[in-house]
Amino acid sequence: MNLGVFVIALFFCVSLDSSLMPVISIGGFSPSTTATLVVFVALFAPRSVALWAGLAAGLLMDLSIPAAAAGDRSLVVPGPYAIGFVFGTQLVLLLRSMVFRRNPIAVGLLTTPFLIAVSLAWMAIWLIRGLDADSILPWAGGHALSELLSRLVWAVMSGAVGIGTGWLLLFSWPVWRFDQSVLRR
Amino acid sequence: MVLCLLIVSILPARWLTPWSGRIGELASLPLVPLGDGFTAIRVWLEGGGGREDPRTAEVWKKEAGIYRQKAHAAQNEVRRLQQELNILRRFPVETETETSPPSLVSASVVAIDPSPGGEHLVRINKGLNLGIRQGGVALHDQDILVGYVLDEPGRTTATIRPMHSRETRPIKAVIPVPGEDPAATTPTEPLLLQPDGNGWTATVPKEYAVQKGWEVRLSDEDWPRWAQGCLLGRVETVERAESNPNWNELRIQPSNPIHRLRRILVVSESDEPATPPPTEGGAP
Numbered sequence: 001m002n003l004g005v006f007v008i009a010l011f012f013c014v015s016l017d018s019s020l021m022p023v024i025s026i027g028g029f030s031p032s033t034t035a036t037l038v039v040f041v042a043l044f045a046p047r048s049v050a051l052w053a054g055l056a057a058g059l060l061m062d063l064s065i066p067a068a069a070a071g072d073r074s075l076v077v078p079g080p081y082a083i084g085f086v087f088g089t090q091l092v093l094l095l096r097s098m099v100f101r102r103n104p105i106a107v108g109l110l111t112t113p114f115l116i117a118v119s120l121a122w123m124a125i126w127l128i129r130g131l132d133a134d135s136i137l138p139w140a141g142g143h144a145l146s147e148l149l150s151r152l153v154w155a156v157m158s159g160a161v162g163i164g165t166g167w168l169l170l171f172s173w174p175v176w177r178f179d180q181s182v183l184r185r
Numbered sequence: 186m187v188l189c190l191l192i193v194s195i196l197p198a199r200w201l202t203p204w205s206g207r208i209g210e211l212a213s214l215p216l217v218p219l220g221d222g223f224t225a226i227r228v229w230l231e232g233g234g235g236r237e238d239p240r241t242a243e244v245w246k247k248e249a250g251i252y253r254q255k256a257h258a259a260q261n262e263v264r265r266l267q268q269e270l271n272i273l274r275r276f277p278v279e280t281e282t283e284t285s286p287p288s289l290v291s292a293s294v295v296a297i298d299p300s301p302g303g304e305h306l307v308r309i310n311k312g313l314n315l316g317i318r319q320g321g322v323a324l325h326d327q328d329i330l331v332g333y334v335l336d337e338p339g340r341t342t343a344t345i346r347p348m349h350s351r352e353t354r355p356i357k358a359v360i361p362v363p364g365e366d367p368a369a370t371t372p373t374e375p376l377l378l379q380p381d382g383n384g385w386t387a388t389v390p391k392e393y394a395v396q397k398g399w400e401v402r403l404s405d406e407d408w409p410r411w412a413q414g415c416l417l418g419r420v421e422t423v424e425r426a427e428s429n430p431n432w433n434e435l436r437i438q439p440s441n442p443i444h445r446l447r448r449i450l451v452v453s454e455s456d457e458p459a460t461p462p463p464t465e466g467g468a469p
Contacts, residue, residue, distance in 0.1 A: 015216045019223030023230050055186065063205075063212035076209035077201060079194020086187055125194050135198045 029154035031161035042092040044178040058085030084118035107166025112159030119151035288316035288455040321453030330415035331443040357405035385437040
Protein backbone atom coordinates (compact mmCIF):
# COMPACT_ATOMS: atom_id res chain seq x y z
CA MET A 1 0.00 0.00 0.00
CA ASN A 2 1.20 3.49 -0.77
CA LEU A 3 1.71 4.92 2.71
CA GLY A 4 1.93 8.54 1.52
CA VAL A 5 -1.47 8.31 -0.13
CA PHE A 6 -2.93 6.82 3.05
CA VAL A 7 -1.50 9.62 5.24
CA ILE A 8 -2.82 12.34 2.92
CA ALA A 9 -6.21 10.65 2.66
CA LEU A 10 -6.35 10.18 6.43
CA PHE A 11 -5.66 13.86 7.19
CA PHE A 12 -8.12 14.85 4.49
CA CYS A 13 -10.86 12.60 5.87
CA VAL A 14 -10.33 13.57 9.53
CA SER A 15 -10.45 17.27 8.56
CA LEU A 16 -13.50 16.63 6.42
CA ASP A 17 -15.27 14.86 9.29
CA SER A 18 -14.56 17.58 11.81
CA SER A 19 -15.06 20.61 9.59
CA LEU A 20 -17.35 19.98 6.65
CA MET A 21 -19.46 16.95 7.49
CA PRO A 22 -21.42 18.74 10.25
CA VAL A 23 -23.34 20.32 7.35
CA ILE A 24 -25.21 17.05 6.93
CA SER A 25 -25.35 16.07 10.60
CA ILE A 26 -28.43 14.33 11.98
CA GLY A 27 -29.03 14.40 15.71
CA GLY A 28 -25.63 15.94 16.25
CA PHE A 29 -23.84 13.16 14.41
CA SER A 30 -22.25 13.65 11.05
CA PRO A 31 -21.21 10.72 8.85
CA SER A 32 -17.64 9.54 9.17
CA THR A 33 -15.52 9.34 6.04
CA THR A 34 -12.51 8.27 8.10
CA ALA A 35 -14.32 5.06 8.96
CA THR A 36 -14.98 4.38 5.26
CA LEU A 37 -11.32 5.01 4.49
CA VAL A 38 -10.22 2.49 7.11
CA VAL A 39 -12.75 -0.05 5.82
CA PHE A 40 -11.45 0.50 2.29
CA VAL A 41 -7.85 -0.08 3.44
CA ALA A 42 -8.92 -3.11 5.47
CA LEU A 43 -10.55 -4.61 2.36
CA PHE A 44 -7.41 -4.46 0.22
CA ALA A 45 -4.31 -4.15 2.44
CA PRO A 46 -2.48 -6.98 4.17
CA ARG A 47 -3.73 -7.80 7.65
CA SER A 48 -0.96 -6.11 9.66
CA VAL A 49 -1.00 -2.99 7.47
CA ALA A 50 -4.77 -2.73 7.85
CA LEU A 51 -4.54 -3.00 11.64
CA TRP A 52 -1.82 -0.34 11.83
CA ALA A 53 -3.84 1.90 9.53
CA GLY A 54 -6.87 1.48 11.80
CA LEU A 55 -4.81 2.26 14.87
CA ALA A 56 -3.31 5.38 13.28
CA ALA A 57 -6.69 6.66 12.12
CA GLY A 58 -8.28 6.07 15.52
CA LEU A 59 -5.39 7.70 17.34
CA LEU A 60 -5.59 10.77 15.12
CA MET A 61 -9.31 11.02 15.83
CA ASP A 62 -8.65 10.70 19.56
CA LEU A 63 -6.01 13.40 19.54
CA SER A 64 -7.49 15.86 17.08
CA ILE A 65 -10.50 16.87 19.17
CA PRO A 66 -11.01 16.78 22.97
CA ALA A 67 -13.36 13.91 23.74
CA ALA A 68 -15.02 15.61 26.67
CA ALA A 69 -15.24 19.03 28.25
CA ALA A 70 -16.82 20.40 31.40
CA GLY A 71 -16.58 24.02 32.49
CA ASP A 72 -13.10 25.23 31.67
CA ARG A 73 -11.69 21.72 31.53
CA SER A 74 -11.32 19.64 28.39
CA LEU A 75 -9.94 16.16 28.12
CA VAL A 76 -8.03 14.49 25.31
CA VAL A 77 -7.91 10.74 25.83
CA PRO A 78 -5.61 8.79 23.49
CA GLY A 79 -7.12 5.35 23.08
CA PRO A 80 -10.90 4.94 22.84
CA TYR A 81 -11.14 5.46 19.08
CA ALA A 82 -7.74 3.88 18.42
CA ILE A 83 -8.73 0.65 20.14
CA GLY A 84 -12.20 0.83 18.63
CA PHE A 85 -10.77 1.18 15.12
CA VAL A 86 -8.45 -1.78 15.66
CA PHE A 87 -11.43 -3.81 16.88
CA GLY A 88 -13.50 -2.68 13.89
CA THR A 89 -10.69 -3.41 11.42
CA GLN A 90 -10.40 -6.91 12.86
CA LEU A 91 -14.11 -7.39 12.14
CA VAL A 92 -13.74 -6.16 8.55
CA LEU A 93 -10.75 -8.47 8.05
CA LEU A 94 -12.98 -11.39 9.06
CA LEU A 95 -15.77 -10.31 6.72
CA ARG A 96 -13.76 -9.20 3.71
CA SER A 97 -13.58 -12.64 2.12
CA MET A 98 -17.39 -12.77 2.00
CA VAL A 99 -17.99 -9.61 -0.03
CA PHE A 100 -17.23 -8.25 -3.49
CA ARG A 101 -14.43 -5.93 -2.53
CA ARG A 102 -14.50 -3.75 -5.63
CA ASN A 103 -18.13 -2.87 -5.06
CA PRO A 104 -18.83 0.56 -3.47
CA ILE A 105 -21.93 -0.87 -1.81
CA ALA A 106 -19.76 -3.42 -0.02
CA VAL A 107 -17.48 -0.63 1.24
CA GLY A 108 -20.49 1.33 2.44
CA LEU A 109 -22.23 -1.65 3.99
CA LEU A 110 -19.13 -2.76 5.87
CA THR A 111 -18.74 0.73 7.31
CA THR A 112 -21.85 0.17 9.44
CA PRO A 113 -20.67 -2.98 11.30
CA PHE A 114 -17.22 -1.42 11.50
CA LEU A 115 -18.58 1.65 13.28
CA ILE A 116 -20.83 -0.47 15.52
CA ALA A 117 -17.71 -2.33 16.66
CA VAL A 118 -15.88 0.97 17.11
CA SER A 119 -18.78 2.36 19.15
CA LEU A 120 -18.91 -0.70 21.40
CA ALA A 121 -15.20 -0.47 22.20
CA TRP A 122 -15.43 3.31 22.62
CA MET A 123 -18.40 3.02 24.98
CA ALA A 124 -16.71 0.26 26.99
CA ILE A 125 -13.62 2.37 27.58
CA TRP A 126 -15.61 5.46 28.54
CA LEU A 127 -17.81 3.43 30.89
CA ILE A 128 -14.66 2.19 32.62
CA ARG A 129 -13.41 5.77 32.79
CA GLY A 130 -16.76 6.77 34.31
CA LEU A 131 -16.00 4.65 37.38
CA ASP A 132 -13.58 7.40 38.42
CA ALA A 133 -15.71 10.09 40.05
CA ASP A 134 -13.30 12.80 38.88
CA SER A 135 -13.61 11.86 35.20
CA ILE A 136 -15.39 13.98 32.59
CA LEU A 137 -17.69 11.94 30.33
CA PRO A 138 -18.61 12.79 26.72
CA TRP A 139 -22.27 12.28 27.48
CA ALA A 140 -22.22 14.45 30.61
CA GLY A 141 -25.81 15.20 31.58
CA GLY A 142 -27.12 12.46 29.29
CA HIS A 143 -27.39 8.70 29.52
CA ALA A 144 -24.90 6.14 28.24
CA LEU A 145 -27.63 4.11 26.55
CA SER A 146 -28.93 7.09 24.59
CA GLU A 147 -25.34 7.80 23.56
CA LEU A 148 -25.01 4.23 22.29
CA LEU A 149 -28.28 4.47 20.34
CA SER A 150 -27.15 7.74 18.77
CA ARG A 151 -23.92 6.08 17.76
CA LEU A 152 -25.86 3.28 16.09
CA VAL A 153 -27.70 5.89 14.04
CA TRP A 154 -24.30 7.42 13.26
CA ALA A 155 -23.05 4.03 12.07
CA VAL A 156 -26.03 3.52 9.75
CA MET A 157 -25.75 7.07 8.41
CA SER A 158 -22.03 6.68 7.80
CA GLY A 159 -22.73 3.42 5.98
CA ALA A 160 -25.14 5.19 3.64
CA VAL A 161 -22.72 8.02 2.93
CA GLY A 162 -19.92 5.45 2.79
CA ILE A 163 -21.31 4.10 -0.49
CA GLY A 164 -20.49 7.38 -2.18
CA THR A 165 -17.16 7.72 -0.39
CA GLY A 166 -16.36 4.11 -1.20
CA TRP A 167 -17.08 4.76 -4.88
CA LEU A 168 -14.59 7.67 -4.85
CA LEU A 169 -12.00 5.57 -3.04
CA LEU A 170 -12.43 2.68 -5.47
CA PHE A 171 -12.03 5.17 -8.28
CA SER A 172 -8.60 6.03 -6.85
CA TRP A 173 -7.70 2.35 -6.38
CA PRO A 174 -4.65 2.32 -8.76
CA VAL A 175 -3.01 5.14 -6.80
CA TRP A 176 -3.03 3.04 -3.63
CA ARG A 177 -0.86 0.32 -5.18
CA PHE A 178 -2.31 -2.46 -3.05
CA ASP A 179 -0.59 -5.82 -3.11
CA GLN A 180 -2.55 -7.84 -5.70
CA SER A 181 -1.73 -11.14 -4.00
CA VAL A 182 -3.84 -10.12 -0.99
CA LEU A 183 -6.89 -9.94 -3.22
CA ARG A 184 -6.50 -13.55 -4.33
CA ARG A 185 -6.45 -14.91 -0.77
CA MET B 186 0.88 -0.98 21.36
CA VAL B 187 -2.83 -1.65 21.73
CA LEU B 188 -2.28 -2.74 25.33
CA CYS B 189 -0.39 0.49 26.07
CA LEU B 190 -3.21 2.53 24.55
CA LEU B 191 -5.75 0.57 26.55
CA ILE B 192 -3.89 1.38 29.76
CA VAL B 193 -3.52 5.05 28.77
CA SER B 194 -7.17 5.33 27.82
CA ILE B 195 -8.35 4.29 31.29
CA LEU B 196 -5.95 6.50 33.22
CA PRO B 197 -7.67 9.01 35.54
CA ALA B 198 -8.31 12.44 34.05
CA ARG B 199 -5.90 14.16 36.46
CA TRP B 200 -3.04 12.05 35.05
CA LEU B 201 -3.97 12.73 31.45
CA THR B 202 -4.70 16.45 31.43
CA PRO B 203 -1.09 17.63 32.02
CA TRP B 204 0.18 16.10 28.77
CA SER B 205 -2.55 14.73 26.52
CA GLY B 206 -3.83 18.16 25.51
CA ARG B 207 -0.34 19.16 24.31
CA ILE B 208 0.01 16.00 22.22
CA GLY B 209 -3.45 16.64 20.84
CA GLU B 210 -2.43 20.15 19.79
CA LEU B 211 0.66 18.79 18.03
CA ALA B 212 -1.25 16.01 16.32
CA SER B 213 -3.94 18.35 15.09
CA LEU B 214 -1.48 20.94 13.71
CA PRO B 215 -1.38 19.41 10.21
CA LEU B 216 -5.18 19.41 10.20
CA VAL B 217 -5.41 23.17 10.71
CA PRO B 218 -5.03 24.35 7.07
CA LEU B 219 -7.40 21.71 5.75
CA GLY B 220 -9.83 22.34 8.58
CA ASP B 221 -9.78 26.06 7.85
CA GLY B 222 -10.60 25.44 4.22
CA PHE B 223 -13.40 23.00 4.99
CA THR B 224 -14.83 25.32 7.65
CA ALA B 225 -14.89 28.15 5.13
CA ILE B 226 -16.77 25.89 2.73
CA ARG B 227 -19.19 24.84 5.49
CA VAL B 228 -19.88 28.44 6.47
CA TRP B 229 -20.44 29.28 2.84
CA LEU B 230 -22.79 26.31 2.40
CA GLU B 231 -24.74 27.04 5.57
CA GLY B 232 -24.82 30.77 5.13
CA GLY B 233 -25.27 30.78 1.37
CA GLY B 234 -28.71 32.01 0.38
CA GLY B 235 -29.49 32.99 3.98
CA ARG B 236 -30.59 36.59 4.36
CA GLU B 237 -29.85 38.97 7.13
CA ASP B 238 -32.49 39.24 9.81
CA PRO B 239 -34.11 42.68 9.36
CA ARG B 240 -34.35 43.09 13.16
CA THR B 241 -30.59 42.60 13.47
CA ALA B 242 -30.01 45.18 10.79
CA GLU B 243 -32.19 47.64 12.72
CA VAL B 244 -30.16 47.07 15.91
CA TRP B 245 -26.94 47.59 13.95
CA LYS B 246 -28.24 50.84 12.51
CA LYS B 247 -29.12 52.11 16.00
CA GLU B 248 -25.69 51.09 17.31
CA ALA B 249 -24.00 52.78 14.38
CA GLY B 250 -25.86 56.01 15.26
CA ILE B 251 -24.77 55.78 18.90
CA TYR B 252 -21.14 55.18 17.94
CA ARG B 253 -21.23 58.03 15.43
CA GLN B 254 -22.41 60.37 18.20
CA LYS B 255 -19.70 59.12 20.52
CA ALA B 256 -17.05 59.57 17.84
CA HIS B 257 -18.26 63.13 17.27
CA ALA B 258 -18.11 63.89 21.02
CA ALA B 259 -14.64 62.38 21.23
CA GLN B 260 -13.43 64.54 18.33
CA ASN B 261 -14.71 67.64 20.12
CA GLU B 262 -12.94 66.54 23.30
CA VAL B 263 -9.70 66.02 21.39
CA ARG B 264 -9.99 69.50 19.93
CA ARG B 265 -10.59 71.00 23.40
CA LEU B 266 -7.62 69.13 24.89
CA GLN B 267 -5.43 70.20 21.99
CA GLN B 268 -6.26 73.84 22.75
CA GLU B 269 -5.46 73.31 26.45
CA LEU B 270 -2.18 71.65 25.54
CA ASN B 271 -1.23 74.57 23.34
CA ILE B 272 -1.89 76.94 26.23
CA LEU B 273 0.11 74.81 28.65
CA ARG B 274 3.05 74.69 26.27
CA ARG B 275 3.55 78.40 26.81
CA PHE B 276 4.79 77.64 30.33
CA PRO B 277 8.24 76.02 30.18
CA VAL B 278 8.14 74.74 33.75
CA GLU B 279 10.07 71.54 33.20
CA THR B 280 13.80 71.35 33.65
CA GLU B 281 16.06 69.91 30.98
CA THR B 282 16.50 66.66 32.90
CA GLU B 283 12.78 66.17 33.16
CA THR B 284 12.24 66.52 29.45
CA SER B 285 14.77 63.88 28.49
CA PRO B 286 12.89 60.92 27.04
CA PRO B 287 12.97 57.77 29.14
CA SER B 288 14.47 54.56 27.83
CA LEU B 289 11.75 51.93 27.42
CA VAL B 290 12.90 48.32 27.30
CA SER B 291 10.61 45.35 27.09
CA ALA B 292 12.24 42.41 28.88
CA SER B 293 11.42 38.80 29.69
CA VAL B 294 11.67 37.37 33.16
CA VAL B 295 14.26 34.62 32.94
CA ALA B 296 14.77 33.59 36.55
CA ILE B 297 13.17 34.05 39.94
CA ASP B 298 14.84 33.61 43.27
CA PRO B 299 13.33 30.32 44.43
CA SER B 300 14.16 30.50 48.13
CA PRO B 301 10.87 30.27 50.09
CA GLY B 302 11.61 33.07 52.55
CA GLY B 303 13.58 35.14 50.07
CA GLU B 304 12.82 38.40 48.38
CA HIS B 305 11.83 36.70 45.11
CA LEU B 306 14.27 38.83 43.16
CA VAL B 307 13.72 38.55 39.44
CA ARG B 308 16.32 38.37 36.69
CA ILE B 309 15.47 39.77 33.28
CA ASN B 310 17.12 39.18 29.91
CA LYS B 311 18.09 42.80 29.18
CA GLY B 312 20.82 44.91 30.72
CA LEU B 313 23.07 47.93 30.27
CA ASN B 314 23.61 47.21 26.58
CA LEU B 315 19.96 47.80 25.87
CA GLY B 316 19.53 50.88 28.03
CA ILE B 317 18.56 49.54 31.44
CA ARG B 318 19.97 51.72 34.20
CA GLN B 319 20.06 51.53 37.96
CA GLY B 320 16.98 53.15 39.43
CA GLY B 321 14.78 52.20 36.49
CA VAL B 322 11.30 51.01 37.28
CA ALA B 323 9.56 47.87 36.05
CA LEU B 324 6.02 48.25 34.79
CA HIS B 325 3.41 45.77 33.69
CA ASP B 326 0.53 46.71 31.40
CA GLN B 327 2.02 50.21 31.28
CA ASP B 328 0.31 51.15 34.55
CA ILE B 329 1.24 48.66 37.25
CA LEU B 330 4.48 49.30 39.09
CA VAL B 331 5.93 45.90 39.88
CA GLY B 332 9.56 46.53 40.80
CA TYR B 333 12.74 48.47 40.26
CA VAL B 334 16.21 47.79 38.91
CA LEU B 335 18.50 46.70 41.67
CA ASP B 336 22.21 47.53 41.94
CA GLU B 337 24.23 48.15 38.83
CA PRO B 338 22.68 46.08 36.04
CA GLY B 339 24.85 43.65 34.07
CA ARG B 340 25.54 44.08 30.37
CA THR B 341 22.96 41.55 29.30
CA THR B 342 20.86 40.95 32.40
CA ALA B 343 19.47 42.95 35.27
CA THR B 344 17.96 42.15 38.63
CA ILE B 345 14.61 43.54 39.60
CA ARG B 346 13.42 43.81 43.16
CA PRO B 347 9.67 43.51 43.73
CA MET B 348 8.03 46.67 45.01
CA HIS B 349 6.65 44.88 48.04
CA SER B 350 9.97 43.38 49.07
CA ARG B 351 10.82 43.80 52.73
CA GLU B 352 14.05 45.49 51.67
CA THR B 353 12.23 48.30 49.83
CA ARG B 354 11.99 51.41 51.93
CA PRO B 355 8.53 52.77 52.86
CA ILE B 356 6.70 54.34 49.91
CA LYS B 357 4.35 57.29 49.80
CA ALA B 358 1.10 56.58 47.97
CA VAL B 359 -2.40 57.88 47.50
CA ILE B 360 -5.79 56.19 47.25
CA PRO B 361 -7.93 57.96 44.62
CA VAL B 362 -11.68 57.71 45.06
CA PRO B 363 -12.94 55.32 42.36
CA GLY B 364 -15.28 56.65 39.70
CA GLU B 365 -14.27 60.28 40.14
CA ASP B 366 -12.45 62.22 37.49
CA PRO B 367 -8.81 62.18 38.69
CA ALA B 368 -8.35 65.77 37.56
CA ALA B 369 -11.34 66.94 39.59
CA THR B 370 -10.47 64.94 42.71
CA THR B 371 -8.85 66.75 45.58
CA PRO B 372 -5.54 64.98 46.23
CA THR B 373 -5.77 62.78 49.30
CA GLU B 374 -3.22 62.80 52.04
CA PRO B 375 -0.35 60.51 51.04
CA LEU B 376 -0.04 57.30 53.02
CA LEU B 377 3.20 55.73 54.05
CA LEU B 378 3.22 52.12 52.87
CA GLN B 379 5.37 49.73 54.83
CA PRO B 380 6.36 46.70 52.70
CA ASP B 381 6.28 43.32 54.39
CA GLY B 382 7.28 40.92 51.62
CA ASN B 383 3.71 40.01 50.61
CA GLY B 384 2.25 43.48 50.26
CA TRP B 385 2.13 46.67 52.28
CA THR B 386 0.55 47.90 55.48
CA ALA B 387 -0.44 51.45 56.33
CA THR B 388 -2.12 53.21 59.21
CA VAL B 389 -4.66 55.94 58.47
CA PRO B 390 -7.05 58.06 60.57
CA LYS B 391 -10.50 56.56 61.00
CA GLU B 392 -12.14 59.30 58.91
CA TYR B 393 -9.86 58.59 55.94
CA ALA B 394 -12.14 57.55 53.05
CA VAL B 395 -11.03 54.12 51.96
CA GLN B 396 -12.73 50.84 51.14
CA LYS B 397 -11.69 47.34 50.30
CA GLY B 398 -10.72 46.98 46.63
CA TRP B 399 -9.73 50.62 46.07
CA GLU B 400 -6.58 51.28 44.07
CA VAL B 401 -3.37 52.49 45.67
CA ARG B 402 -1.08 54.57 43.46
CA LEU B 403 2.46 55.82 43.93
CA SER B 404 2.93 59.46 44.87
CA ASP B 405 6.49 59.74 46.10
CA GLU B 406 8.84 62.43 44.85
CA ASP B 407 11.83 60.21 45.62
CA TRP B 408 10.79 57.89 42.79
CA PRO B 409 11.30 58.64 39.07
CA ARG B 410 8.62 60.81 37.46
CA TRP B 411 7.42 58.02 35.16
CA ALA B 412 6.55 55.90 38.19
CA GLN B 413 4.31 58.59 39.68
CA GLY B 414 0.65 57.67 39.65
CA CYS B 415 1.33 54.06 38.74
CA LEU B 416 -0.79 51.40 40.36
CA LEU B 417 0.84 49.57 43.26
CA GLY B 418 -2.02 47.42 44.47
CA ARG B 419 -5.47 47.34 45.96
CA VAL B 420 -6.74 47.64 49.50
CA GLU B 421 -7.31 44.14 50.78
CA THR B 422 -8.49 44.80 54.35
CA VAL B 423 -9.45 47.82 56.45
CA GLU B 424 -9.33 47.01 60.17
CA ARG B 425 -9.41 49.08 63.32
CA ALA B 426 -5.94 49.52 64.77
CA GLU B 427 -5.50 47.56 68.00
CA SER B 428 -3.36 50.23 69.61
CA ASN B 429 -5.67 53.15 68.83
CA PRO B 430 -9.39 52.88 67.93
CA ASN B 431 -9.22 56.22 66.08
CA TRP B 432 -6.93 54.75 63.46
CA ASN B 433 -7.44 52.06 60.85
CA GLU B 434 -4.89 49.62 59.58
CA LEU B 435 -4.87 48.92 55.86
CA ARG B 436 -3.43 45.92 54.14
CA ILE B 437 -2.57 46.41 50.47
CA GLN B 438 -2.20 43.52 48.07
CA PRO B 439 0.15 43.98 45.08
CA SER B 440 -1.82 44.11 41.82
CA ASN B 441 0.50 41.92 39.80
CA PRO B 442 3.42 40.35 41.66
CA ILE B 443 6.42 40.38 39.34
CA HIS B 444 7.25 36.72 39.89
CA ARG B 445 3.99 35.79 38.14
CA LEU B 446 4.78 37.80 35.00
CA ARG B 447 6.65 36.74 31.87
CA ARG B 448 7.30 40.16 30.36
CA ILE B 449 7.77 43.58 31.88
CA LEU B 450 8.57 47.06 30.65
CA VAL B 451 11.63 48.67 32.24
CA VAL B 452 11.65 52.47 32.17
CA SER B 453 15.03 54.01 32.91
CA GLU B 454 16.72 57.36 32.61
CA SER B 455 17.94 57.73 29.05
CA ASP B 456 21.49 58.60 28.03
CA GLU B 457 20.17 60.70 25.15
CA PRO B 458 20.56 64.48 25.39
CA ALA B 459 17.53 66.30 26.69
CA THR B 460 15.27 67.95 24.17
CA PRO B 461 14.33 71.57 24.83
CA PRO B 462 10.69 72.09 25.76
CA PRO B 463 8.60 73.03 22.72
CA THR B 464 7.56 76.62 22.48
CA GLU B 465 4.52 78.09 20.86
CA GLY B 466 4.66 77.89 17.09
CA GLY B 467 7.70 75.65 17.28
CA ALA B 468 10.10 78.64 17.24
CA PRO B 469 13.19 78.44 19.52
